[in-house]
Amino acid sequence: MKLLALLLFALPFAGPDDPKGEVTITLGMEASVRGTEVELGEIAHITGSDSDVVRSVEALSLGYAPAPGYSRLFRTDVIERALRRRFPEVTPHFRGQVAIRIFPKVETIQPESVLEAARTALVGAVQTIDASFTPVNHIDPVKVPEGTERHTLRARLDGRLDASGSISVPVDVLVDGVRYRTVWTTWDIQAYETRPVLRRPVRAGERLEPGLFERRRVRKLRGEKPGLAPNLLLGAVALRDLAPGETVTEIDVQRPVVVVLGESVFLRVRKGPIEARVAAVALESGAVGDRIRVRTQDAAKELVATIESRDLCSIDLGQ
Numbered sequence: 001m002k003l004l005a006l007l008l009f010a011l012p013f014a015g016p017d018d019p020k021g022e023v024t025i026t027l028g029m030e031a032s033v034r035g036t037e038v039e040l041g042e043i044a045h046i047t048g049s050d051s052d053v054v055r056s057v058e059a060l061s062l063g064y065a066p067a068p069g070y071s072r073l074f075r076t077d078v079i080e081r082a083l084r085r086r087f088p089e090v091t092p093h094f095r096g097q098v099a100i101r102i103f104p105k106v107e108t109i110q111p112e113s114v115l116e117a118a119r120t121a122l123v124g125a126v127q128t129i130d131a132s133f134t135p136v137n138h139i140d141p142v143k144v145p146e147g148t149e150r151h152t153l154r155a156r157l158d159g160r161l162d163a164s165g166s167i168s169v170p171v172d173v174l175v176d177g178v179r180y181r182t183v184w185t186t187w188d189i190q191a192y193e194t195r196p197v198l199r200r201p202v203r204a205g206e207r208l209e210p211g212l213f214e215r216r217r218v219r220k221l222r223g224e225k226p227g228l229a230p231n232l233l234l235g236a237v238a239l240r241d242l243a244p245g246e247t248v249t250e251i252d253v254q255r256p257v258v259v260v261l262g263e264s265v266f267l268r269v270r271k272g273p274i275e276a277r278v279a280a281v282a283l284e285s286g287a288v289g290d291r292i293r294v295r296t297q298d299a300a301k302e303l304v305a306t307i308e309s310r311d312l313c314s315i316d317l318g319q
Contacts, residue, residue, distance in 0.1 A: 003260060006015075013264060013267055015042050021050075021053065021089050021090055021091055022048060022049070022083045022090070022092075022093065022105070023046055023047065023048035023053060023054060023090060023091075023093070024046070024047045024048065024055075024093045024094075024095060024151045025040070025044045025045075025046050025047040025076075025079065025092050025093070025094050025095070026044060026046075026047075026093075026094075026095040027043070027044050027074075027076065027095075027096040027097045027098075027099070027100040027300055028093065028094045028096060028097060028100060029097055029100065029101070030058025030100060030101040030102070030103060031043040031044075031100055031101075031102055031103070032102075032103050032104065032105045032244065033065050033102055033104060033105065033145075033226070034065075034102075034104075034105050034145065034146050034147055034148055034177050035065060035145055035146075035175065035223065036063040036064060036065050036145055036147075036176065036178065036180065037061055037064060037065055037084055037146045038061070038063060038064070038065050038072070038102060039058065039060065039061055039062070040057060040058060040059075040060040040061075040062055040079065040082075040083070041057070041059065041060075042052055043062075043074065043100055043102055044079075044282040046058050048161065050255065052092060052109065056087065056308070057083065057087065057092075059082060060082060060086055060087070062078075062079065062082055062293045064206070065102070065104050065145055066102060066103065066104050067104065067141035068104055068145065069073075069143070070104075070105045071101050071102055071103050072101070073100070073102070074099060074100050074101075074102060075097055075098060075099040076094045076099065078093070079094075079147055080092055080093075080119075082187060084213070089179075093212045101308050104145045104146070105119065105145065105146035106143050106145065107143070107144055107145070107146040107147075107150075107151060108141050108143050109141065109144065109151065109173065110141055110310060111139040111141060111142075112137055112183065113153060114142065114153060114171050114183050115135050115139065115185060116228050117153035117154070117155045117171050118135075118155045118171050118185045118187070119133070119135075120155065120158055121155035121156070121169060122148070122157070122169065122180050122187065123159070124230075125157050125161050126161055126191075129161065129162060129191055129193075130191065130192040130193060130194075130263040131161065131189055131190060131191040131192065132189075132190045133167075133187045133188065133189050133190070134153070134187060134188045134190075135185060135186070135187055135188075135245075136166070136186050136187065136188050137184075137185060137186040139183060139185065142173060142181070142183055144173055144175055144180050144181065145175055145180070147175040147176040148154070148176055149177075149191070149302055150171075151174060151175055152177075153158060153171055153173060153174070153175045153179075154170045154171070154172045154174060154220065155169055156169070156170050156171075156172065157169060158170070159224060161189060161191070162191065162220070163189075163191050163220045163221055163222035163223075163224075164172060164190050164191045164219055164221055165188075165189055165221075166183070166187070166188055166189070166190055167186070167187050167189055168184055168185070168186050168187075168205055169185045169186075169187060170182050170183070171183045171184075171187075178192075185199065190219065191219070191220045192217050192218065192219055192220060193220050194216065194218075195215065195216070195218060195227055196213040196215055196216050196229065196230050196246065196248075197210075197213065197214065197216050197218060197225065197227075197244075197245050197246060197247055198212055198213060198242055198243070198244055198245065198246050199212055199213065199214050200212065200244050201240070201241065201242065201243060202238050202242040202246055203238065203241055204238050204239060204240050204241050205237060205238060206234065206237070206238050207236070207237055207238075208233045208234075208235075208236045208237070208238060208248070208253065209211070209234075210218060210230050210231075210234070212302055216245065218245070218247070224247075225249040225250065225251065226249065227238060227247035227248055227249055227252070228248055228249060228250060228289070229289070231288065231289075232252060232255070232287070232288050232289035233248060233255070234288060235255070235256045235258075236253040236254065236255045236256065236287075237254045237256075238252065238253055239251075239252060239253055239254055240252060255287035255288070255289075255316055256287060257285050257286065257305050258286075258287060258288055258307060258309065258310040259282050259285060259286050259292065259311075259313070260282065260285045261282055261283065261284055261285045262279055262281065262282065263281070263282050263311075264279060264280070264282075264297075264311075265279075265280055265281070265282050265294065265311050265313050266278075266279065266280070266311060266312050266313070267280040267296065267303070267305055267313050267314070267315065268308070268312060268313070268314040268315070269314075269315045269317065270315070270316050270317065271318065271319070272318070272319045273319040278294070278296055278297065279292040279297035280295060280296050280297055280305075280313065281294065281295050281297065282294055282305075282310070282313070283295055283302070286307050287307065288307050288309065289306065289307060290306070290307050291304055291305065291306050291307075292304070292305065292313070293308060294313055303315060
């Protein structure tokens with residue numbers, strides 16, 4: 001509508017002495033407006049002999065609309081200055097009041113709607129993990145200007161959702177497609193994963209065996225060190241007392257070195273269903289699961305491989 005009015009105004013107006021370049025602007029005591037910007041046609045009754053001129057004057061922007069709970073006063077001299085700056089060919093005549101007070105039409109957004117927008121974003125983000133979430137902060141009803149279209153809510157996720165903890169989810173309130181304000185919501189995230197944990201207590205110095213482990217659903221904490229798979233703990237010795245249900249990490253055990261620098265090993269290279277083995281020499285020492293440098297026996301290539309057992313390293317090239 002604004003664009004059409006401005007295009008129409010690009011057509012030549014009549015001169016200052018021609019009555020087609022004159023408009024009559026009638027102001028009341030007060031008026032209510034929608035959106036975040038005030039147009040003259042919203043707060044005044046405008047008449048004139050040229051309908052194109054009238055539409056252009058109605059579309060004149062007078063600036064920002066007042067926020068909910070506030071008002072603005074427009075005097076005739078202020079309106080006239082704005083009109084002459086934009087349309088110097090138009091001669092205005094004012095009737096009615098010498099000033100008009102503007103109030104915004106207000107739309108109230110209930111807290112439930114804001115939380116639902118944030119919850120929808122969280123549901124989409126946690127589809128790949130085992131997690132639940134609960135809102136923890138209080139939100140008051142949000143008052144925004146009523147737009148030409150219904151408001152929209154858009155949640156943004158700025159934090160990671162791969163562990164338990166607190167996360168803030170901002171929800172933008174858009175009025176006529178433009179962000180008007182942001183409401184912050186806070187959620188308690190409880191994330192879980194199924195992992196190997198100890199069945200029973202283990203004393204410091206005890207050797208770990210596969211039978212000591214079972215898979216359980218446990219709470220995943222932010223910043224915790226990743227656990228070692230049971231196959232990486234064969235022959236490992238506990239460095240401290242470990243409790244039942246505890247995840248064993250790299251710093252909890254001393255793992256035996258199974259490949260020593262300079263020793264000969266077999267290097268298994270796998271790509272999809274195809275597998276080949278070649279002789280190689282270890283260029284580093286390491287335990288099962290460690291990645292070390294190896295060199296093929298013919299000294300043609302130096303590669304990085306994963307230690308599988310005492311005499312076997314592997315490289316997986318994918319599909």
